[in-house]
Amino acid sequence: MKCALVTGGSRGIGRAVCIRMASMGYHVLVNYKSNRDEADKTISLIKESGGTSELLPFDVSNKIEIQQKLGGWMEANADKAIEVLVNNAGIKDDVLMMWMKDEQWENVLKTNLDSFFYITRLVVNSMLLKRYGRIINVVSLSGIKGLPGQANYSAAKGGVIAATKALAQEVGRRGITVNAVAPGFITTDMTENIPEKDMKAIIPVNRFGTPEEVAYAVGFLASKEAAYITGEVISVNGGLYT
Ligand code: NAP
Numbered sequence: 001m002k003c004a005l006v007t008g009g010s011r012g013i014g015r016a017v018c019i020r021m022a023s024m025g026y027h028v029l030v031n032y033k034s035n036r037d038e039a040d041k042t043i044s045l046i047k048e049s050g051g052t053s054e055l056l057p058f059d060v061s062n063k064i065e066i067q068q069k070l071g072g073w074m075e076a077n078a079d080k081a082i083e084v085l086v087n088n089a090g091i092k093d094d095v096l097m098m099w100m101k102d103e104q105w106e107n108v109l110k111t112n113l114d115s116f117f118y119i120t121r122l123v124v125n126s127m128l129l130k131r132y133g134r135i136i137n138v139v140s141l142s143g144i145k146g147l148p149g150q151a152n153y154s155a156a157k158g159g160v161i162a163a164t165k166a167l168a169q170e171v172g173r174r175g176i177t178v179n180a181v182a183p184g185f186i187t188t189d190m191t192e193n194i195p196e197k198d199m200k201a202i203i204p205v206n207r208f209g210t211p212e213e214v215a216y217a218v219g220f221l222a223s224k225e226a227a228y229i230t231g232e233v234i235s236v237n238g239g240l241y242t
Helices: 012-023 036-048 063-076 102-130 141-145 151-174 196-202 211-222
Strands: 002-006 027-030 053-055 081-087 133-138 176-183 233-236
Touching (some): 002 012, 012 036, 063 102, 102 133, 141 233
Parallel strands (some): 002 027, 002 081, 081 133
């Protein structure tokens, strides 16, 4: 059985990615932290569209939990292969750097950057043995451009972009691609306090994006046919930055 692991699959962009992975024929491992009701909804949506999935909750900011829960799943399911890994789970905690507390820096770095390292290191080993894999990291415009109030988040996402490029060069010979997708403003819980009507004037496409539009780019990079694209960052931002 071929699986796609999507972290933060209970809501927003992650949910749309789960649905797309299922439509590509993958059995989807839906990771989340605490929102079981929303994660169950993702599972139902996949089932309704004819796909299969299962819940795999763990806190991506906790390396011990990653080893226990994800490592445990991999050991118990040696017959199943995680062919696609989408590192999507993320948080932001915005404040100007002069007022940023230690915990705000550490939590955002742990959840967005350390998670990439601990999860990917586990999964890439099995991909290397199978000589096939697709790793897609959901980063942000903030990690390319840097945004005020987001020194922690920009640093974390920028770090993931650099690690994406490094890892791509390490594993390219083994049929594994490593890429990133960088959304701009997407309508999800994360942006619920950002007023679209005020912001859309600065976005060339003149609106926020949808989770499905981000999932489409993730699906493209996850396809077998995207084998010659690696170490790349695709922006999905309505033309905001470029
Ligand atoms: P969201 O709606 O807030 O959903 C966040 C998801 O991440 C939820 O499934 C949540 O699980 C999960 N999550 C958070 N912390 C976790 C942890 N410690 N362990 C496991 N799961 C955790 O966010 P979103 O807008 O879809 O964002 C998804 C990704 O896109 C993030 O990496 C974000 O930085 C990035 N992004 C978003 C935007 C945007 O405009 N929305 C723009 C650029 C980049 P629970 O449901 O259990 O809490």
